[in-house]
Amino acid sequence: MTHLDRRDVLLGGGAAAAMLFAELQGTTLAAEAGETIIPWADQPTSLPPPAQAVIKNLTPWEALDTWITPNDKFFGVTHYEWPSIDPGTWQLAILGRIETPKRFKLADLKALPRQNVTCTLECSGNDGLPFFKSAIGNAEWGGTSLANILKAAKVADSALEVVFFGADQGEEVLRKGTPSELTFTGHFARSMSVADAMNPANILCYEMNGQPLPAIHGAPVRLIAPGWFGIANVKWLHRIEVRDTRFLGRFMGRDYVTVREEQKDGEITVVETSVGRGLLKSAPARVTEKNGKYRIAGMAWGPDAIASVEVKIDDGPWTKATIAEQQGTPVAWTAWHLDWPATPGDHTITSRATDTVGHVQPAMDDPFIANKKTYWESNGQLTRHVHIG
Ligand SMILES: Nc1nc2c(c(=O)[nH]1)N[C@H]1C(S)=C(S)[C@@H](COP(=O)(O)O)O[C@H]1N2
Ligand SMILES: [Mo]
8 A cells, every 4th residue: 555644645736636545544534624633631641751761652642643654653662672773784583493594684585575564553551551542553564474484494393482582682580579589681572373473464574654664663674463462563573483382581471461350150260361462442533623513533443354333422322433444454443433513511432343253342341351450451442531612
């Protein structure tokens, strides 16, 4: 898909260009001339200093107004550091339980068949903390098939997982304050089962929206695993290792672990799971006004195609929103809107998505959300507040 932004089209002028834009981006999404955005009354709180080191470029929902999120509006997250890697000397090692260990230079990867995917990347911490909203974006990622590289390397039958190591590293402390306290330095790393890694949708990505992958998004090469939460999409790739044991590094086994109470056979158990595939979710993105008419617009996304989005205003009934035609694969978000005859005063707006396999985005008091102890994977229905003057 061509990377266009509203300005380019409007400057290009003409109805044809506007129609092309509408086709590409979904008519429900693009802001129109004369349209005013009414900012949400419940703005996220400002980033506390520890989070400032971890999160970059968080763009408010009101400004995420294109189907493709331009690179300069795309949020960034890191845990240890923001490495800047020389693409000329960079190499990617593939080793472990494979027949043919290999090293790839950037040019070697670019010489392999190109594979592009447009998919939405959401941080699993999104909406889990008062300052953390809109940690999501949708981009066209360009690279080459991971599965083809693994197949060529011939993965051993004994292999269990593929571990993706980033170049970024930092200090970890285990059993802090106890006699067995341990400090070590490790790379950011995440693993996937061999079957998940072999998914033909995964790419080793070196381009974002037609540009070389920016440094904050993992240059020169990152993993893009469509349909998985942000954490699985390892940036600044350094080493890919096929192993015959489970990998339980910090970002698999200690951090990014969702703790949930589940009721099974009348017994309540606490279940801890590693954050993995994305979940069905939607968000109201903005309210706009044009000539006294109001419109609510938002996005819906998840591992399966979106079937419908409903909106609840104040304590009113659920009303079906108009959803844009699905653009490409289900792994890219879907725009929706609802025209709203708003009355002056304070209002709440809640959205709820349903997918084509029958999942419904859970309410905040659904046990799936209410019995979740950790803030990861907060896919509950979001309520935003707005004041109409
Ligand atoms: N090497 C490395 N990859 C990483 C991370 C990291 O800290 N180091 N953070 C992950 C998390 S939590 C998210 S949400 C996404 C964010 O990708 P982005 O910065 O391109 O938006 O990168 C993931 N990949
Ligand atoms: Mo994340």
